[in-house]
Amino acid sequence: MSLDLARIRADFPILAERPGGRPLVYLDSANTSQKPRAVIDAMADFMATGYAPINRSAYGLASRATDRYEAARAAVARFIGAPSVREIVFTKNATESLNLVARSWGATALRPGDAVVLTHMEHHANIVPWQMLAAERGLELRWVPLTADFQLDLRDLRETLRGARAFAFTATSNVLGTITPVAELCRAAHAAGAIAIVDACQSVPHAPTDVRAWDADFVTFSSHKMCGPSGLGVLWGRAELLDEMPPFLGGGNMISDVRLDGFTTAEVPAKFEAGTPAIAEVVGLGAAVEYLESVGMAEVRRHEMELTAYTLETLRGRFGDDITIHGPTNPEVRGATFSFAFRGVHPHDVSQVLDQSNVCVRAGHHCAKPLMRLIGAHATARASMYLYSGTDDVDALADALEHVSDIF
Amino acid sequence: MPGLEDLYREIILDHYRSPRNRGELPPPATTTEGTNPLCGDEIRIFLDASDGVVHRVGFTGHGCSISQASASMMTAAIKGKRVDEVRAIVRRFKSMMTIESDEGDADDGAGDGAAASGGAGSGGDASAAGGASLGDLEALQGVVRYPVRIKCAVLAWNTLLEGLHAGEPAQ
Numbered sequence: 001m002s003l004d005l006a007r008i009r010a011d012f013p014i015l016a017e018r019p020g021g022r023p024l025v026y027l028d029s030a031n032t033s034q035k036p037r038a039v040i041d042a043m044a045d046f047m048a049t050g051y052a053p054i055n056r057s058a059y060g061l062a063s064r065a066t067d068r069y070e071a072a073r074a075a076v077a078r079f080i081g082a083p084s085v086r087e088i089v090f091t092k093n094a095t096e097s098l099n100l101v102a103r104s105w106g107a108t109a110l111r112p113g114d115a116v117v118l119t120h121m122e123h124h125a126n127i128v129p130w131q132m133l134a135a136e137r138g139l140e141l142r143w144v145p146l147t148a149d150f151q152l153d154l155r156d157l158r159e160t161l162r163g164a165r166a167f168a169f170t171a172t173s174n175v176l177g178t179i180t181p182v183a184e185l186c187r188a189a190h191a192a193g194a195i196a197i198v199d200a201c202q203s204v205p206h207a208p209t210d211v212r213a214w215d216a217d218f219v220t221f222s223s224h225k226m227c228g229p230s231g232l233g234v235l236w237g238r239a240e241l242l243d244e245m246p247p248f249l250g251g252g253n254m255i256s257d258v259r260l261d262g263f264t265t266a267e268v269p270a271k272f273e274a275g276t277p278a279i280a281e282v283v284g285l286g287a288a289v290e291y292l293e294s295v296g297m298a299e300v301r302r303h304e305m306e307l308t309a310y311t312l313e314t315l316r317g318r319f320g321d322d323i324t325i326h327g328p329t330n331p332e333v334r335g336a337t338f339s340f341a342f343r344g345v346h347p348h349d350v351s352q353v354l355d356q357s358n359v360c361v362r363a364g365h366h367c368a369k370p371l372m373r374l375i376g377a378h379a380t381a382r383a384s385m386y387l388y389s390g391t392d393d394v395d396a397l398a399d400a401l402e403h404v405s406d407i408f
Numbered sequence: 409m410p411g412l413e414d415l416y417r418e419i420i421l422d423h424y425r426s427p428r429n430r431g432e433l434p435p436p437a438t439t440t441e442g443t444n445p446l447c448g449d450e451i452r453i454f455l456d457a458s459d460g461v462v463h464r465v466g467f468t469g470h471g472c473s474i475s476q477a478s479a480s481m482m483t484a485a486i487k488g489k490r491v492d493e494v495r496a497i498v499r500r501f502k503s504m505m506t507i508e509s510d511e512g513d514a515d516d517g518a519g520d521g522a523a524a525s526g527g528a529g530s531g532g533d534a535s536a537a538g539g540a541s542l543g544d545l546e547a548l549q550g551v552v553r554y555p556v557r558i559k560c561a562v563l564a565w566n567t568l569l570e571g572l573h574a575g576e577p578a579q
Binding site: 346347348349352353356363364365369372378379407408 | 411412415416421446447448449450470471472473474554557560
């Protein structure tokens with residue numbers, strides 16, 4: 001019933017690596033996830049036996065490559081409950097997905113003075129594209145603040161959304177681990193006449209996703225955080241919105257016709273996939289989706305929730321007031337991502353000492369500087385987990401933290 | 409914890425715990441800000457270098473032990489020195505902080521002269537200067553073996569260079 005951790009770990013070759021003769025304790029999965037053999041093999045096999053251009057050549061090899069590329073699109077659509085396969089757009093990364101929405105939807109739908117609502121816990125990728133657009137078009141940016149328990153403070157949401165055209169928010173904070181009430185936020189956006197744009201980078205890899213149940217308008221996420229390769233992002237959007245939007249990048253593949261005096265665009269999703277895409281990476285993402293489906297996303301979420309409870313208990317139990325974890329205390333409303341401050345030691349130094357024990361954590365501002373300022377930290381150390389993480393990783397983290405005081 | 413002694417030398421930790429010349433200086437001292445966008449470290453260098461001598465220098469900001477200790481050690485090293493001497497120290501320090509000169513730091517470790525002469529572009533001046541000791545600053549030599557931390561160590565120094573440049577009358 002419960003997730004078989006030993007079997008899952010055996011699927012990830014890198015977890016058998018022992019740098020310096022010690023086990024690898026990879027706790028940087030919110031940054032990027034490790035890759036299962038199924039993904040590595042699918043990409044290698046495709047490049048060794050089936051690689052060809054897609055969508056533009058008539059020979060059998062190219063046609064089969066196109067089929068594999070499109071099969072991955074269908075797998076992604078199924079994985080997130082998209083009503084239609086053509087609503088899945090492949091991009092370079094989730095950052096590009098959000099820029100695409102801001103540029104293509106925002107640049108045509110928004111007029112000077114229009115308001116876009118963001119939250120205080122957004123990643124730079126869901127802030128800067130809107131700031132760029134706001135500066136160009138004279139938009140107003142409004143912000144949903146945080147509560148003391150690191151959740152979104154929704155008390156004034158209706159007022160904040162009044163007259164706004166878009167509400168762009170994260171489904172799970174990459175710093176705090178906070179899981180936001182996506183369906184409720186989408187409902188509130190629509191009630192105010194705004195569209196709902198969901199940054200689901202930290203959510204799609206870790207829990208079941210149903211974009212219809214959310215009733216979102218756009219959802220963005222990245223391949224490399226969900227066991228797939230880097231260099232590939234996904235944008236899901238409602239067909240009726242995607243159909244109306246102008247293209248983002250111009251070039252090959254995105255056109256229907258080009259003449260000396262102009263062009264006409266292809267249908268979606270090709271309209272938003274200019275140039276040769278990351279073909280083998282898309283095939284790899286398809287394998288990642290199938291791998292995660294074989295484990296079961298509900299199982300992944302349950303495993304990470306148990307791990308979250310264990311982590312909070314272990315770190316607080318062993319270090320008490322010496323550790324400050326920036327994030328909700330209830331495992332029901334948070335993922336297994338833990339930003340923390342430890343005994344006043346700078347996170348870079350914490351991370352350097354942990355590295356001596358092969359414990360890999362990120363130290364820094366996590367591309368969320370406005371949030372870092374709000375929580376009063378210039379930087380934090382962040383341990384983040386995934387389906388292959390276990391209580392032994394948490395214990396190794398705690399053991400390694402003991403050594404920080406050997407030096408500082 | 410064994411293995412980090414070459415990075416976290418005692419003198420570095422001492423400057424980190426008890427930073428020298430920490431604090432702001434009022435005008436006419438100049439203020440220069442430096443940031444490390446990757447990790448969010450920020451530093452401000454206050455420099456009173458009228459008539460070609462660093463009379464007073466101070467710093468504020470936040471960052472890891474290496475960046476803070478390096479800033480503290482830098483201020484201690486340049487205070488009271490002529491600006492041309494300061495520039496030579498910066499050159500020597502930054503040359504110590506470059507990774508390229510592999511052959512040089514093989515066995516005789518400290519590699520003081522080797523690192524400097526490896527910087528071919530700096531010419532005769534640098535190799536002459538290479539023989540001179542950087543004193544306490546040489547404790548930061550170990551940082552080179554942790555390439556991601558080099559940017560921590562040089563943040564204050566690059567900011568100082570900007571401050572010297574800004575403070576210079578047009579010639």
